[in-house]
Amino acid sequence: MNNHDSLIANLSRNLAPVPPPPNINKLAMLWFCLSAFFVVVLIHLMGPVRPGAFSQLLKEPRFLLECLLGLAAIIWVCQLAFRDAIPGALTKQFYAFGIMLMVFWVAQYVIGFVSPALEPSMLGKRDHCFTETLLYSLPLILSGLFLIRRLYPLRPVRTAMSISLAAGMLPALYMQLACMYGPSHILTHHILPGLLMVPIGAAIAKLWRPHRDTPNGK
Amino acid sequence: MTQGSDEQRWSRLMVSAQAGNESDYRLLLTELSSVISHFLRSHFGNQHFTEDCVQESLIAIHQARHTYDPQRPFRPWLFAIVRHKAIDTLRNQTHRQKVINDYRGDQQVLSLSCQHNEAENEISKGDILVSLSPQHREALILTKFIGYSIAETAEKLCISESAVKVRIHRAIHKLQLLLEADE
Numbered sequence: 001m002n003n004h005d006s007l008i009a010n011l012s013r014n015l016a017p018v019p020p021p022p023n024i025n026k027l028a029m030l031w032f033c034l035s036a037f038f039v040v041v042l043i044h045l046m047g048p049v050r051p052g053a054f055s056q057l058l059k060e061p062r063f064l065l066e067c068l069l070g071l072a073a074i075i076w077v078c079q080l081a082f083r084d085a086i087p088g089a090l091t092k093q094f095y096a097f098g099i100m101l102m103v104f105w106v107a108q109y110v111i112g113f114v115s116p117a118l119e120p121s122m123l124g125k126r127d128h129c130f131t132e133t134l135l136y137s138l139p140l141i142l143s144g145l146f147l148i149r150r151l152y153p154l155r156p157v158r159t160a161m162s163i164s165l166a167a168g169m170l171p172a173l174y175m176q177l178a179c180m181y182g183p184s185h186i187l188t189h190h191i192l193p194g195l196l197m198v199p200i201g202a203a204i205a206k207l208w209r210p211h212r213d214t215p216n217g218k
Numbered sequence: 219m220t221q222g223s224d225e226q227r228w229s230r231l232m233v234s235a236q237a238g239n240e241s242d243y244r245l246l247l248t249e250l251s252s253v254i255s256h257f258l259r260s261h262f263g264n265q266h267f268t269e270d271c272v273q274e275s276l277i278a279i280h281q282a283r284h285t286y287d288p289q290r291p292f293r294p295w296l297f298a299i300v301r302h303k304a305i306d307t308l309r310n311q312t313h314r315q316k317v318i319n320d321y322r323g324d325q326q327v328l329s330l331s332c333q334h335n336e337a338e339n340e341i342s343k344g345d346i347l348v349s350l351s352p353q354h355r356e357a358l359i360l361t362k363f364i365g366y367s368i369a370e371t372a373e374k375l376c377i378s379e380s381a382v383k384v385r386i387h388r389a390i391h392k393l394q395l396l397l398e399a400d401e
Contacts (some may be wrong), residue, residue, distance in 0.1 A: 007273055008247040011280045017238035019286035086285045087302075088294030092398075150281035162229040 022151075024089060028082035031147060032075055035140045039171045042136055043178045050124025052178040061149070062117040066108050070173040073101040074166050081144065081162035102165065106191055112183030120182035128134035129179045133171045133193040140167035143200045145208060157205050164201020168194035224249075225337055229292045236283060254300050261346040261397070262304070265363055270306040275300045309390055311362040345385040346396050350389055357385035358393075 043049070051103035057064050077097040083090040108117070126132065144163035153159040176186065228246060235243035254275050278299045286295050322325040347355055360371040361382070372379045 003269065004251045004272065004276070005248075008244055008251065011247060011276065012240045015235065015238050015240045015243055018236050019285040020236070021285055024287070042286040086287070086295075087282055088296075088298035089287075089290065095239055150284045153276075154298060199266075 005041060021086075024082050024086055024151075025079065026146065028079045029075075031082070031144055032078045035143070035167065035170055038139070039136050039174055041169065043132070043174055046132065047126050047178070048124075049178040050180065053124065056118060057177075060118055066105075066117045067173065067176060069101070069105045069108065070169070070176070073098070073105040074169050074173060076101050077162055077169070078166040081159055081166060082148065083152075084155065084159040085148045085153040087152060087154055098162075102169070106187075109183045109191065111187050112186070116181075117181055118181045120185075122180050122182075124178070125180040125185075126175075126178060129175050130189045132191050133168070133175060133190055134196065136171040137164075137167040137194065137197045138200075140170060141197060141204065145201070145204060149208070156209060157202050160201045161198050161204030164197045164204075165195075167201070168197030170194075225292050225360035228296070229286075232283065232286050233294065236286070246372060247279070250279065250296065251276060253296075257297070257300060258304060263347070267307050267311055267362075271304050274307055275303045278303055294321050296300055299392075304397065305394050307363055308393070311365075346393060349396055350392055354385050354392065357382050358389040361386055 012129065080090055080095050081097040083094065099109040139161075141164050145160055146164060146169055148156075148159055161179040169191075179185075179190065228249070231242045235246060251272055254272050255268065258265075258271055258377035262268060270329070277297070282299060350358065352372075356375065357371060357373075360366045360374065361368065366374070368379050368382050372382045375382065
């Protein structure tokens, strides 16, 4: 019996059945919906949202488009993070499009310096929006990593960075409604803390590496 | 047997293995071990690390078997794991004096045009290595395939140790891209 045969015999002996594979798209959407619900509830509990923010969504098409673009970018990045945890499920094109969408969304606020979607105003300013964005995304990152670790990410740090980006940007997006509108404030107090969660997520992933069982499937 | 029928059979065997069928799983792993072995030999030649890499890949397939979804094709799932393990194994290759002794001389090994040495023949069989630039290839071969340390390689190539590290890093990155492109 050569080395391969003995390894194969070892791996297949007392083979434990495994649960059916999760539908990765549904799992990603479930995480996204629960996370969005958590963020929205928490932001409403911690302080009032900007007066008239929801009516601005209906009255200002560019503001609506900006928010929808952010939503699409976050959902896409969330999908790519979960796909990245399944070998061979994430294509380069899917990954590149998600990152491009995110950059395009953030670029809207840079364009906003010249031509903002809404008239910049201090109305509705929250005192701790920076800290709130940081804190609200932490449980999302941990829950995302918990789910991802149960799959098989071949590049766990990259996967963690993707899920952290989605988690960080979720409260950052809702802050456009909950806090004051001003491109520079948005970039420094909402988007920046969201982006800061990417290296934090990578650091968590480095410390909390997926546990991989020894060869007997037990 | 065609790729399509292999694909369907492996998929069926994996689904059966997910349900706990030992004999189907043994059959699947046996078939996959020769496929992986062939894949590695066709890309890297008959290197000392290919056996390790086949075993690492089989263990990874075992650990990842719960992530295989029969709705998706089997090959991308399998080769994503194999490619990752190949690069991982290559990256983790360390100093192996034993391997150096198998070679008759550095100059022969470095010159891919010279076909007298058996080891060179094996290296030149690896189509993917031929795609690397000569500088990257010699740094990679000396350190990862033959087993010289970074310091020894730097001395042989008359460059600094950091330059050797950069060349190895770039060579491995290039190999990764070549393997990914080879789906």
